[in-house]
Amino acid sequence: MKKFLVLLILAVLGYYMYDALYGIGIGIPRFTDGVKDFYLDKTVSQLHVANTVTSIVVNFRGFDTLGEVTVLFLAVTALGSILYKKRHDVGTRSILFSSSSIVRSGSKLLFPAIVLLGAYVFIHGHLTPGGGFQGGTIIATGFLLMLLAYENFKVSHTVLSFVESFAGILFVVIGLFGFMNGGTFLQNFLPEGALNNLFSGGVIGIIYVMVGFKVATELTGLIYTILHEKD
Amino acid sequence: MNTAYDIIGAILILIGSIFLFLGGLGIFRMPDVYNRLQAGTKATTLGGMSTILGIGFLMVEDYWGWLVKAIIIVIFIAFSNPISSHALARAMYKRKHYPLIMSKDENMDAYREVADKNQNKEETI
Numbered sequence: 001m002k003k004f005l006v007l008l009i010l011a012v013l014g015y016y017m018y019d020a021l022y023g024i025g026i027g028i029p030r031f032t033d034g035v036k037d038f039y040l041d042k043t044v045s046q047l048h049v050a051n052t053v054t055s056i057v058v059n060f061r062g063f064d065t066l067g068e069v070t071v072l073f074l075a076v077t078a079l080g081s082i083l084y085k086k087r088h089d090v091g092t093r094s095i096l097f098s099s100s101s102i103v104r105s106g107s108k109l110l111f112p113a114i115v116l117l118g119a120y121v122f123i124h125g126h127l128t129p130g131g132g133f134q135g136g137t138i139i140a141t142g143f144l145l146m147l148l149a150y151e152n153f154k155v156s157h158t159v160l161s162f163v164e165s166f167a168g169i170l171f172v173v174i175g176l177f178g179f180m181n182g183g184t185f186l187q188n189f190l191p192e193g194a195l196n197n198l199f200s201g202g203v204i205g206i207i208y209v210m211v212g213f214k215v216a217t218e219l220t221g222l223i224y225t226i227l228h229e230k231d
Numbered sequence: 232m233n234t235a236y237d238i239i240g241a242i243l244i245l246i247g248s249i250f251l252f253l254g255g256l257g258i259f260r261m262p263d264v265y266n267r268l269q270a271g272t273k274a275t276t277l278g279g280m281s282t283i284l285g286i287g288f289l290m291v292e293d294y295w296g297w298l299v300k301a302i303i304i305v306i307f308i309a310f311s312n313p314i315s316s317h318a319l320a321r322a323m324y325k326r327k328h329y330p331l332i333m334s335k336d337e338n339m340d341a342y343r344e345v346a347d348k349n350q351n352k353e354e355t356i
Contacts, residue, residue: 100321106314113307 048192049201054126058204058211062186065207066171069214073168076218080225094151095229107149114142122212126201132208136215143220147227155224160217167213174203174210236288243285250278263331264323272316279312280305 043055057065121128122135146153178187186203193200257270287301 097325099318103314103318106310109310110307110314 044195047188047201047204048195049126049204050196051126051128051131053129054131054204054208055201057131058126058207059186059188062175062207065211066175069168069171069211072215072218073164076222079222083225094147094153094227096148096151096227098151099149103149107145111142111146114145115139118142118212118216122208123205124198125208125212126204127196127198132211133215135212136217137219139212139216140219140223144223147223155220157221157224160221164214164217164221167210167217171207171210171214174207177203234292236291240285240288243281243288247278247280247282247285250274250281254278264328265320265330268316268320272312276308276312279308283308 039052039056039060042060043049043052047055047059049055049059118135118138120135121130121138122132125131125135143155147155175186177189178185181187181189183189186207188202188204190202190206192202199205251274254271254274257274258267261267261270283301283304287298290297
């Protein structure tokens with residue numbers, strides 16, 4: 001009976017999915033040509049952004065990016081709930097062995113440089129290749145280096161979750177500010193600036209900074225959870 | 232057209248590509264993980280540094296920031312490349328992966344004893 005119900009629900013869902021997707025016409029040239037020209041035209045003329053990929057990710061498809069960040073957040077939360085039981089009762093320790101003094105002192109020198117590079121990548125996300133996701137990942141690799149070098153390197157989960165939540169809330173709030181001028185979600189309300197300047201593109205740079213912070217804290221928490229076990 | 236900066240940059244890139252080729256040849260040719268690490272690290276450190284510095288010199292007439300960025304990348308490579316290969320070699324040594332010349336030597340047992348004694352020390356190298 002249960003299996004029959006599941007099959008029935010799947011059949012109904014499948015019918016409506018087919019019905020919805022059939023009309024789109026994926027793959028026919030008229031579809032791809034129009035979208036490509038639209039993006040290439042509007043990126044410079046409307047948004048004043050040098051990087052087309054960034055304009056698609058943050059502005060034209062900004063709502064999808066919010067969903068993407070949410071998916072990452074949910075994945076990290078689920079992994080943490082599986083791997084990280086009862087962390088208040090017993091202490092945790094690193095599963096790694098101690099590393100040599102060369103690695104220890106070298107990673108101290110390299111860690112600020114890696115964090116600086118990550119910040120550079122996501123601050124210049126609307127000008128150069130890269131963006132929030134890439135910059136956040138670079139920062140997380142810096143924390144990974146420190147966790148590999150120092151087996152008692154501690155990352156505060158409170159600070160991580162605070163920064164992560166703050167960045168996510170600011171993303172949504174900036175999106176909601178777009179309604180104020182009678183526009184849509186994530187519409188630009190800041191001055192656009194000159195093309196190829198750091199302060200150009202309105203809200204796109206700010207949103208990418210938020211995405212960078214969110215990805216960096218999420219991945220750092222994920223790496224910290226994976227590398228530690230119950231004592 | 233050919234200014235002094237261009238010539239300096241071209242010579243640096245030539246030196247760098249020669250060293251990168253030698254590093255690749257060494258990784259292909261050497262028999263052992265330690266030998267391969269030596270070839271892959273020493274040659275590619277100088278090769279990468281020289282190539283990036285050469286690009287900085289080639290572009291310095293457009294914008295002086297290119298040379299500054301190239302020097303920063305060179306400093307980063309000078310730190311990161313030897314440290315990473317040191318960590319790799321140390322991990323192989325800790326996993327009791329002995330060098331090839333040791334396993335062919337007749338005094339291999341004595342070597343292994345010394346190596347095991349060094350490994351068991353908690354003191355970091």
